[in-house]
Amino acid sequence: MAERGTAVRDVAALTVARIGRVEETGDRLLPFRLVDEHGDEEPAVTEFLRHMLADDASPASLRSYAYELLSWFRFLRAVGIPWFLASRLEARDFALWLKMSKKPARQRRADAPAPGSVNPVTGKATQGENYAARTRRHARAVVRSFYEYHREAHGRPLVNPFPKTRGVEGEHLNAHHNPMRPFRRPSRRASYQPKEPKPAPRSIPDQAFNELFAALTCHRNRALLAFYISTGARASELLGVRQGLVEPGEQVIGVVRKGSRALQRLPASADAFVWLRLYQQETLGLAPKGPDEPLWWTLRRPFRPLTYDAARMVFTKANAALGANWTLHDLRHSAAKRMVRDPDLTLADVQWVLGHAHITTTEIYTAPTPEEVIANVLAHHERQRAQRKRPPAPPAPGYRPEVLATLFGTAPTEGGSR
Structure with a gap:
């Protein structure tokens, strides 16, 4: 000292x-x-x-x-x-x-990946030391x-x-912020403040999501995954839903927002309600029923409300079968990316569904993922290759092809080469 x-x-x-x-x-x-x-x-x-x-x-x-x-x-x-x-x-x-x-070191499984290593399936790095x-x-x-x-x-x-x-x-940089303009950032960081990492939401590709869904073994987990991917709710928000906040007829589900603690009705897919109904039919007469009772319960006796750690372990088990390391929060990112890609949804619609206080937070989902950029550029190269294989366009009327070939140096030589 x-x-x-x-x-x-x-x-x-x-x-x-x-x-x-x-x-x-x-x-x-x-x-x-x-x-x-x-x-x-x-x-x-x-x-x-x-x-x-x-x-x-x-x-x-x-x-x-x-x-x-x-x-x-x-x-x-x-x-x-x-x-x-x-x-x-x-x-x-x-x-x-x-x-x-x-x-602090945590007890890890013998087959757990090394801290900071990159998963070959998802391309995501595990938490470092x-x-x-x-x-x-x-x-x-x-x-x-x-x-x-x-x-x-x-x-x-x-x-x-x-x-x-x-x-x-x-600190008064955005004291009188105009909501029509993006938030301004200070020109210099404060002392002893780490550099802000660039936001990089990780969404699950559609094919990987299908494989993840197929790895689930019960209706409850399928219903959870379907609600996560269709509502974009946070893991804790969806797990806190009460039975009285489920409205299949309106195709909405009520969640309490993490930050504001306000109740918000979120639209969900029809498939999510189908899987929920199958799960409720399985637990009929077993798990407690009532409008103030939790919607999600454990599968073994004694039945208890499903906690975040228990839901995460279910997700971890499905990941292990695929060799992946997706997280529950990746489902929220995936739902946001799917909604942003829909031309019939505005960015303000997506902001409301995700519960973002500022639309600048929602804007990060408009940036393409590395996978999307790679696919787009490869498609560009394929179009260029196909274009090179096309026969040249015929000359305009009034021009003789052999004259144009001589003018641009494309006429065959006596040896047959150009």
Whole structure:
């Protein structure tokens, strides 16, 4: 650990102990809290989380922020600095530590692919050993907002360890945004902020989706997949559907949106409702029924509501049969790409279905995928080859072919060659 006031700290040799934890409380006024290694609550974090909840943040957001702050408090404990005395030096070294350190090792199957390897079927890379740029950007944003709250509420610390975006416009870049124009981005990144990765939605090709659907072994899973690909709903949104929100006659299903927590009716394909009916017929008299009961249940007794982890494991099993590594979220990307390709649907229609707050988010699906570009360019080469094989067009009336051949050097020579 470096002495206070010096600018050098050996981050590579730093040992950050995995102390403290995030607890789920069951309290609606504080669903999650951060405690230290002695089980004592961190009051500064609790106050910040209560502020977030009062500001209409969802419990999922509180959980995410609490875990990011847990990493920050663990780092500060390792360097021996109280949270209210953290400076730009700690912010810099925290960014370096996140960039260099490896994620906690998880128990992996013997046949699991190596971290960062590329799947030969999907072309997607598995998660690497280090923290991704998006994870590090989120951690920085969380810690910065934590300090901004305490600066505004209590006047300390005087300086936020993580500075705002550099440039004259700063954080008010889109304060008076014109909804008819795209959002502007700051000209320069903030200090210690990782570069923003280029968004690259990964959609499942139609043939691969058909193979994935064929690998499913029960009506429930087929119904889930059909609803995912036709509604574009997030995995957690679809799994949270109640039986009373299913309207086969109107061909819509009601989901609670992840961000706004608003109820939205989404249109779904007729096939999805057919598979749902077959699944409901199988569970008739077995799983609980009622408008407020969950729509999706486990297949084994005792019947329990289907969770995200259980749905992911079903998807993982189907992937294993194909040697692929598609994810549940890829289905949302695939649904968006299918809708964007339909000339009878506007981009605003797709934005509404996906629940995007800004149409600029939906616009990323208008970009062609690498597979589409390769197919289009190969088709271009084939058209060029076919065009070269066509016989030349006849000359215009009034021109003699042998004169044109002599003029352009295409007349055969005495030896028979051109």
